[in-house]
Amino acid sequence: MASVKNARVLVVDDEADVLFALKMLLKTEVKEVVTEKNPDLLPGLLERHKFDVIFLDMNFKSALNTGNEGLFWLRQILEKDKEASVILITAYGDVELAVKSLKEGAADFIVKPWRNEKLLETLHQTLEKRQQKAKGGTTTASVKNTHTTILGESEAIKEVLYKIEKIAPTEANVLILGENGTGKELVAQALHERSFRAGKPFVSVDMGALTDSLFESELFGYKKGAFTDAREDRPGRFESASGGTLFLDEIGNISPAMQAKLLTVLQNRQVTPLGSNTPIPVDIRLISATNEPIYELAARNQFRKDLIYRINTVEITLPPLRQRHGDVELLARHFAAIYARKNHKPVPTFAPETLQKLNRHNWPGNVRELQHAVERAIILAEGNVLQPQDFSFSAMEVAPAPAAAFVPDTPMPLREIERETIIRVLEKNKGNISRTAKELGLTRTALYRRLNKHDI
Numbered sequence: 234m235a236s237v238k239n240a241r242v243l244v245v246d247d248e249a250d251v252l253f254a255l256k257m258l259l260k261t262e263v264k265e266v267v268t269e270k271n272p273d274l275l276p277g278l279l280e281r282h283k284f285d286v287i288f289l290d291m292n293f294k295s296a297l298n299t300g301n302e303g304l305f306w307l308r309q310i311l312e313k314d315k316e317a318s319v320i321l322i323t324a325y326g327d328v329e330l331a332v333k334s335l336k337e338g339a340a341d342f343i344v345k346p347w348r349n350e351k352l353l354e355t356l357h358q359t360l361e362k363r364q365q366k367a368k369g370g371t372t373t374a375s376v377k378n379t380h381t382t383i384l385g386e387s388e389a390i391k392e393v394l395y396k397i398e399k400i401a402p403t404e405a406n407v408l409i410l411g412e413n414g415t416g417k418e419l420v421a422q423a424l425h426e427r428s429f430r431a432g433k434p435f436v437s438v439d440m441g442a443l444t445d446s447l448f449e450s451e452l453f454g455y456k457k458g459a460f461t462d463a464r465e466d467r468p469g470r471f472e473s474a475s476g477g478t479l480f481l482d483e484i485g486n487i488s489p490a491m492q493a494k495l496l497t498v499l500q501n502r503q504v505t506p507l508g509s510n511t512p513i514p515v516d517i518r519l520i521s522a523t524n525e526p527i528y529e530l531a532a533r534n535q536f537r538k539d540l541i542y543r544i545n546t547v548e549i550t551l552p553p554l555r556q557r558h559g560d561v562e563l564l565a566r567h568f569a570a571i572y573a574r575k576n577h578k579p580v581p582t583f584a585p586e587t588l589q590k591l592n593r594h595n596w597p598g599n600v601r602e603l604q605h606a607v608e609r610a611i612i613l614a615e616g617n618v619l620q621p622q623d624f625s626f627s628a629m630e631v632a633p634a635p636a637a638a639f640v641p642d643t644p645m646p647l648r649e650i651e652r653e654t655i656i657r658v659l660e661k662n663k664g665n666i667s668r669t670a671k672e673l674g675l676t677r678t679a680l681y682r683r684l685n686k687h688d689i
């Protein structure tokens with residue numbers, strides 16, 4: 234940890250309550266805390282004193298009230314001292330502004346109302362980054378195990394990569410939105426690997442596969458004897474992820490009862506395992522993802538707005554593959570190299586007509602569909618040049634058929650019946666893997682295995 238005890242901190246906010254609260258909190262932690270209500274006095278203050286960290290309000294109530302006063306003052310500070318470490322204090326819902334401020338050179342941001350431990354943690358990390366920079370080193374966040382590669386040259390993906398870079402070393406909760414197979418889990422891993430929590434666990438939970446009855450035991454854990462099958466104590470996912478990152482995938486699919494329980498945990502920052510009376514404090518960074526239109530669900534009261542506010546401090550939207558011009562070819566070559574190696578074959582090239590076919594396809598299953606298509610093509614291909622016929626596209630691109638029960642007229646092998654049923658349910662659910670898996674009574678992993686088995 235950086236030597237917080239020697240730090241000089243400035244707090245600029247036009248709310249007297251905020252200044253008072255921060256002074257009380259910080260005065261026992263750092264060497265000096267200066268508070269200032271009037272941002273106009275900032276230039277003079279910076280000339281007279283040297284501060285290690287500046288807490289700056291993003292939402293000054295000024296006559297101008299452009300919503301950008303914080304950014305204005307951030308620029309002024311950085312103009313005077315480009316090494317200044319500024320932590321912005323921002324309100325809920327100011328996601329875009331928060332990200333913009335990171336782009337502009339802010340060190341981090343905290344969201345009002347803050348938790349004191351969180352604020353102190355952010356202060357420690359900012360000082361640590363500052364010291365490493367002064368020593369000429371790189372920050373821990375950018376060097377640790379950064380083995381997750383997100384490929385893409387499209388403008389859309391460049392924007393995503395930029396956001397990851399900026400947001401990863403902060404403690405912000407992140408909500409990742411995007412269709413199935415667009416790389417949401419990959420982004421979550423990249424955020425973790427580039428964060429200060431990189432050495433700690435990354436725990437992924439498929440919320441779409443959790444029933445109401447499993448929810449609490451899986452997430453909060455249980456004590457021996459809490460229910461018939463509880464033969465020993467088992468930590469929940471929140472506890473297993475302690476110190477690290479908890480990734481809640483398919484969060485848009487959880488029931489109202491689960492939403493309420495999750496909200497309580499996130500608000501109180503503690504979980505109580507089943508069969509126990511002792512709450513355990515929660516120390517996780519939360520990343521969530523969904524392919525559901527979560528804001529539409531909220532507008533129809535099917536998803537709690539207060540829960541969205543808890544999880545979406547920053548949002549990253551992954552565009553569908555069909556909108557990422559240029560990335561199809563890049564990814565196809567990448568997967569071709571991987572699967573050629575895996576199958577002990579030389580790395581193939583793509584015939585020009587094949588590339589045309591791949592670029593024309595609309596990829597409803599996104600990068601995952603492309604990955605499987607290339608793998609199949611490599612296995613099936615005769616020569617070392619992949620031809621258009623090596624790529625036959627899945628049932629997901631076929632227009633959805635009316636969802637009638639499937640009854641074969643003539644006897645069919647069981648394997649065929651399984652294949653046909655999966656295709657039908659997939660079509661009915663417009664290619665949505667979670668809903669299809671749920672309807673078929675399978676986990677998403679089990680469904681993916683079958684899609685592979687049946688070449689769908």
Ligand SMILES: Nc1ncnc2c1ncn2[C@@H]1O[C@H](COP(=O)(O)OP(=O)(O)OP(=O)(O)O)[C@@H](O)[C@H]1O
Pocket residue numbers: 382383384385411412413414415416417418419420482524564600601604666
């Ligand atoms: N930009 C990318 N570069 C390299 N590989 C990628 C990229 N995007 C996705 N992939 C690969 O595609 C596959 C699907 O990605 P991932 O599982 O992260 O998608 P997802 O959006 O979480 O899917 P789902 O919604 O179905 O859970 C993975 O094997 C991942 O490694």
